Amino acid sequence: MERLLLTPPQEQPTIGEMSTAWIFGLDGGGTSSRLQAATPDGNLLHAVYGGALNPRSLGWEGTRKALSSLFTALYAQSGLDPAECLAGVAGIAGVDRKDDTAFMQNLLRQAGGFGAGVRLTVYNDSIPALAGAFGRIEGILLISGTGSIAVGANAAGRIVRSGGWGHLLGDEGSAWWVGREGIAAAARFHDRRGPQTSLLARALAFFRVREPFELIPAVYEAFDKATIAQFALAVAEEREKGDSVAEAIFQRAADELALLVTSTAIRLGQASQEGEIAFTGGFLTNNPRLARDTEARILAVLPRHRIIAPAADAVAGACLLARQSLRA
Numbered sequence: 001m002e003r004l005l006l007t008p009p010q011e012q013p014t015i016g017e018m019s020t021a022w023i024f025g026l027d028g029g030g031t032s033s034r035l036q037a038a039t040p041d042g043n044l045l046h047a048v049y050g051g052a053l054n055p056r057s058l059g060w061e062g063t064r065k066a067l068s069s070l071f072t073a074l075y076a077q078s079g080l081d082p083a084e085c086l087a088g089v090a091g092i093a094g095v096d097r098k099d100d101t102a103f104m105q106n107l108l109r110q111a112g113g114f115g116a117g118v119r120l121t122v123y124n125d126s127i128p129a130l131a132g133a134f135g136r137i138e139g140i141l142l143i144s145g146t147g148s149i150a151v152g153a154n155a156a157g158r159i160v161r162s163g164g165w166g167h168l169l170g171d172e173g174s175a176w177w178v179g180r181e182g183i184a185a186a187a188r189f190h191d192r193r194g195p196q197t198s199l200l201a202r203a204l205a206f207f208r209v210r211e212p213f214e215l216i217p218a219v220y221e222a223f224d225k226a227t228i229a230q231f232a233l234a235v236a237e238e239r240e241k242g243d244s245v246a247e248a249i250f251q252r253a254a255d256e257l258a259l260l261v262t263s264t265a266i267r268l269g270q271a272s273q274e275g276e277i278a279f280t281g282g283f284l285t286n287n288p289r290l291a292r293d294t295e296a297r298i299l300a301v302l303p304r305h306r307i308i309a310p311a312a313d314a315v316a317g318a319c320l321l322a323r324q325s326l327r328a
Contacts, residue, residue: 022080025318026090028053029125030146031226034315035070037080040323046078056094056166067111082112087119089322091128091314119325126151126161132317133278133310142261145281146229148174150260154268162263167225172256175283179231181249197245202234236287250290258297265302278310
């Protein structure tokens with residue numbers, strides 16, 4: 001397996017003292033982004049962090065501005081020269097179709113000030129995450145953060161994904177979904193259409209309102225997907241305190257996350273084969289009970305698979321793919 005983890009350069013001149021050839025990896029999610037520059041052999045040069053890059057929520061102009069801010073910060077802090085860049089790979093949430101990929105590639109070239117000779121590749125953000133987790137584009141990766149998706153690939157190069165439909169059509173089992181389900185359960189309890197739950201009191205406190213109907217403008221008029229996702233932390237806390245409604249929401253989340261993985265394996269023709277599965281995404285990895293429940297459901301359907309720890313993260317995977325593109 002090729003080295004994934006980026007390491008600082010050892011006893012080398014500072015960037016400003018030498019001409020530095022470099023590559024970059026970019027992980028652009030729905031709520032945050034990370035840009036790392038590295039040498040072609042994998043030594044970390046500099047990293048910068050920013051906000052969301054998903055054009056489905058920001059619009060293309062918003063994404064362009066966010067990309068420009070990232071590269072402006074990179075150049076200002078590191079002294080790197082875009083003329084010395086050899087290649088870059090970006091994984092961007094919400095970018096799936098061929099036309100979107102081509103448009104994003106042009107935005108990336110403009111934002112970074114790259115010439116035509118720089119090899120730039122754009123993927124959906126799940127692909128660099130898969131490469132980072134396994135050191136190659138192979139295996140099955142379950143991601144549950146603000147949103148949710150499973151992506152898998154086999155040795156023949158076939159790539160399959162399940163989920164990733166966004167917060168209006170999917171994202172089941174994600175922080176967004178758990179947060180939304182928690183608020184909906186609170187509303188149902190208020191109407192006596194659902195069982196008693198402490199989530200009503202938590203929702204009122206979270207949104208700093210006094211009356212249940214004040215939740216409507218608090219949610220709709222200042223709509224922010226990340227804010228709804230943050231309420232999932234309250235749902236998790238109430239689960240730990242024994243709230244049965246919060247428990248049921250998390251059990252359904254585990255069902256949905258497991259289904260993302262098992263459907264991916266079935267479509268890859270791997271339901272009865274051995275295979276590896278990795279989990280990533282802050283919501284899943286920071287909720288051990290959810291991870292355990294999800295794992296149990298997956299292995300009940302895919303008993304010959306095993307759950308492994310990811311080797312590295314999405315931005316390391318993007319850097320790996322950028323280095324590999326130099327040999328293509």
